[in-house]
Amino acid sequence: MxxxxxxxxxxxxxxxxxxxxxxxxxxxxxxxxxxxxILGGALATYLGYEEYKDKQAVxxxxxxxxxxxxxxxxxxxxxxxxxGKKEEEEEKEEKxxx
Numbered sequence: 001m002x003x004x005x006x007x008x009x010x011x012x013x014x015x016x017x018x019x020x021x022x023x024x025x026x027x028x029x030x031x032x033x034x035x036x037x038i039l040g041g042a043l044a045t046y047l048g049y050e051e052y053k054d055k056q057a058v059x060x061x062x063x064x065x066x067x068x069x070x071x072x073x074x075x076x077x078x079x080x081x082x083x084g085k086k087e088e089e090e091e092k093e094e095k096x097x098x
Contacts, residue, residue: 018025
């Protein structure tokens with residue numbers, strides 16, 4: 001309850017102060033808008049740069065992932081070929097033993 005009461009009092013004092021010092025408020029507002037624009041622009045630029053770096057990292061990971069998939073497929077084929085050769089050798093050995 002104390003927080004609610006304090007909030008209401010602060011709100012009322014803020015409204016009264018805004019009307020009492022309207023001219024001063026406008027001067028502070030005029031002075032603070034360029035600063036807010038500069039800081040907001042700097043923040044947007046930084047976030048855009050970070051997003052660009054993240055996208056580049058994802059692209060390189062995707063390329064690496066595709067390369068790895070191709071390598072796995074190549075190795076699977078190689079294993080199948082080796083299995084086929086091994087089976088042929090075993091068949092030859094069985095024929096020799098007979």
